[in-house]
Structure formats: structure tokens, C-alpha cells
Amino acid sequence: MSVVVRTAAEGAATWAMGSLFEHLVSGEESGGALGVSVVTQPPGLAAPLHVHTHEAEAFYLLEGTMSYRAAEETYALSAGSFIYLPAGIPHSFQITGDVPVKFLGLCVPGGLMKLYDEVGIPATEHRLPGTDGQSMEVEIPRWNEVAPRYGLKVL
Template sequence: MDGVVIRSAGEGPATWAMESLFERLASGEETGGTLGVSLITQPPGVATPLHVHTHEAEAFYLLDGTMTYQAGEVRHELSAGSFIYLPSGIPHAFRVTGAIPVRFLGLTVPGGLMALYDEVGAPARERRLPGRDATPAEEEIRRWNEVAPRYGLRVVGPPIPADSAIDSS
């Protein structure tokens, strides 16, 4: 069946990057560039800097855990069952909150962004958070700075502070 992608649990490539586990469900390459989907697990405290994607829209559907998500100037508290869609060009950032890891489906349209994590991270030897097996932060940041522009990703501000209040609307 040309173009059909089917994955059972634990199949497909997995990458450790950003202290996190990215499990590929469908890559842009597999979907003719139209869609990328990954199951992402991140530990409490992980935060992205405020950034913009210029090539794709992004959507998250949270399965477990909580996060503070900033889209534009507004911050939202997301929990299991929450969904967020971000058109390209919207500055955004998030911080994983609470005491348990967050798990979510990450979707990009068009596909292709997940290859960035493969470039900056390392193949996951197991389906778990990397812990001590993580790439050193300094090395990963250096790789991000080198490759992110090729993926249309621009950092435009700092991460959400750990003690930041939520002004959800």
C-alpha cells in the first residue's frame, strides 16, 4: 500500500535529545513531506526558549503530565487531554511542570522538523528518558545553533521561568 504508514508500539526510530525521548510515528519522508508525528516524553523542568518556526505549523496533544505553554504573549496551562495548534510564525515556548514526565503527540505540517532532533541528539538505545545517557547540554546547544536555521527555527527569547505565574485565557 503505497504511502501508508503503520507503526505498532515501540516500532520506528527513537532519538534522545533535549533530555527527552522522541519516538517517530511518521516522518515527513514517509508521508511525502505532508506530515510528521512523534510521541514525545520529557521530564519535569524541561523548557524551550521562545522560538518561531517559519516552515511548518505545529500541534500537540497531551497524553500525560502538565506544561505551561506560551503562544504569542499569552501563557496557558495544559494537562492531559489538552490540545494546542500553532500556525507557523507564532513565537512560542513551553516548560514541563509538575512532578511527572509529560507525554504528548507532536505533529508538524508539513513534515520534516523531527529530523532536527535526529541531528542534534543521539539514537535512543531504549524507550526511556536518557538520564545519564543524554548528550552533554553544551554539545547539544552547539548543534542546535548550527542546524536550526536550516529547519526554519529561530530563537527569539528566553525560556519560560520556572517560577512563572500562568495568565491563561
């Protein structure tokens, strides 16, 4: 392992779920300890109720708003909000408002970000995908195939 330093828009990026995942440090670069990405997601995007059996996740919102369900509680998150989710906690979210949300996404241990790389495609630019991204018709079967290997279960 070595020190990892990245400036804005310098690292590899992936388009998945109609979103941009800008990798700051990968599990490989951190010896498996940590994965960190800056994630940008469009208004209205929602994730179904799911659980990660291998990783804890944390999010720090930089811009935008989202509704986040964790276990039986629902939280309204906005810029400056932080949420930590231990492994095994069922959760879902929806991007609210009229602007994209941007957040710092962390996972411990660091393997989860590889899931987005495997399901998505390399981003050609550090922006939300347009017609150059994958359609959900192409991506959803990939999620169903790949997610179980990463301990992700849709409930």
C-alpha cells in the same frame, strides 16, 4: 508513499533536549506532508521563546502538565489538552509538575522532526535518556548550528 503502521515502541527514536522522540511517521514517509512523534519530556524542562518559519505544530497531551506560551498568551495544559500553533507564532513552554509529560507532536509539513534527529542521538531504548544521553554542553552548539536550516529562530 505507502501505508505506515507502527505499534508502541516500534519506530525509530531519538534522544534530544533530555527527551525521547518516538517517530510514528516521518516527513519522508508521508511525502513531506506530516511528521508525528510521541514525545516524552522530563519535569522542569523548558524551551526558550522561538519561532518555526516553515511548519505549523500541534500537540495533544497524553500525560503530565505544561505551561505553554503562544504569542502573548500563556496556557496551562494537562492530559487531554490540545494546542495548534501556526507557522510564525512565537512560543515557548515549560514542563510543570513532578512527572514527565508525554504528548503527541505533529508538524505540517513534516520536515521538523529531522531537526531533532540531526541534533540528538539515536535512542538505544524507548525511555528518557540518562547519563547515556547527550549533555546540553554538547547539544546546544549543535542546535545553534543546525536550527537555522530548519527555519527555527530563537528569540
